[in-house]
Amino acid sequence: MTTPTTTDSTVVPGVPPVEDKARFSDLLAAEWIKLWSLRSTPWAFAGTVALILTVTVIGATADAQHFAGDGEKDKAYFRMFGAVGSSFSTGAATVLIVGAGAIGAITILGEYTTGLIRTTFTAVPARRSVMAAKVAVVAAATTALGVVAALLSFGVAQGILAGQDAAVGFGHHNVALLLTVSAALAPVSALVGMGLATLIRHSVLTIVATIALLFVIPSVLNTRSHLSASIMHVTILQAWRRIGYGQDPTQMWPWTAGGACVVLVVWALVAAALAILTPHHRDQ
Template sequence: MTTAALTAEPRALTTEPRARLADLVAAEWIKLWSLRSTTGTLLLTALAVLGLNVGTAWDQVRYWGEHAPADRADFVADGMALLSAFTGNGATVLMIALGAFGAVAVTGEYGTGLIRTTFVAVPARGSVMAAKALVLAAVTSVFGVLLAAVSFWLTQAQFARYDAAVMLDHPGALRLLLASALLAPVSALAGMAVGALLRHGASAVTATTLLLLVAPVFLSTRRYWTALLGNATPYRAWTTLAERPDVLAHQPYPGTPGGAWLTLACWAAGSVVVTVLAVRRRDQ
């Protein structure tokens, strides 16, 4: 045997296999569910959102008998019960909680120093963050779908006693449920992107809230460019998909359903890209 052959063999034995994406996803899954705050956060968020939505429906049916027959008939004919299936207050709480959830999913590792160990074990930082984003998107998507479905069922059960509930085949019902469900992963991924940029828990949570909910308040709907920017935010996109068409028609520059779906998709995809690129040129 030659000297080259003898030196090549030990080198081959010490070469470690590259981490597969499936392994990284499994590791991030364990990390996420090993935190007690994960279950607690999701549970409290669900209770808060359901409480707001169901409470709105209950408040409407509580005085049902006091309304005139003509008003009750118009309420049923217009499908007004759908507005309580997922309210604006519920959407706001969902975005705040899931945005913070996504931010902490990143900043928690920076706070404990675990991120250094992770990057030493897996130098491909972009792959680590992609796996983290994939796990977060999967968990929050399932959470969003379940929350929207349960909210729809509980709220319409309130109106069913008076034959005022709407079904899933009612115009706009499925669109509202899907848009509400997508708020969870979109908010979580946006929070993750902010967390990857700032790497500090309190700052990331605050910045995420400002980005998702406070910024749209200052974007006027009465001027073209501010309305255009406002319609490109997740909350305004959800509002476009949740509102009745006749209400949107009275706005100077209303959003469109197609543009709203595109906005939610771009925020989710853009957040993942920012998360992956944010760790490429950092010291840790």
């Protein structure tokens, strides 16, 4: 005599079986697969790192050439401050925020433009859970991107400067802080791209808005007026500069590093909230 096999669900004739709700770990796994199934994702990650290293090589090479012709006083100043700046320049930071912002946007647009998002929400009606998993996966992936980009940029820059005996190590003044905040740029920017994509849902407009918000607006502002300086202080790029490079002593409208940290956190939280909550209130 055989013993009947027991299952977690009971099948009643004429009544469709009740399926278990998707666990959040399952949603994370699904979103991870979807992220890397996009053909543009590996290219976007690799292209961002490659452009950052290109900018770093050009800048560090120029710094090394200038260093060779400097006097001893200027060389001492460069070893203290300039070598740190070569580790991750403003140009490298700009490439990172634009690249990460685009990555965040395409993870949303890839599903909206193909209509796959309807299938996703049909399979898992808990839209907030789906979007929270997507946010978590993108934040984790771009954090890794930021860490790799920052460390490689530092290694390449210091390798070039070592030829002129101008290199510094991780323990040098402000290096660890600069690399940490530089790595944090990637997930913050990616979340901004995701938030904008859920609001706009149009590929070209989303990318344009992301670049304008992360790069164009901070680039055209200046500190000559209080209003302009105040707007600058709430942009991601300028918050990164304040934390990583410190404050210019000639700054007319000074602000604190703590305030700059708050700016980055607020950008990330607001963007994540937009990405998670907006699809819940809008038809797909």
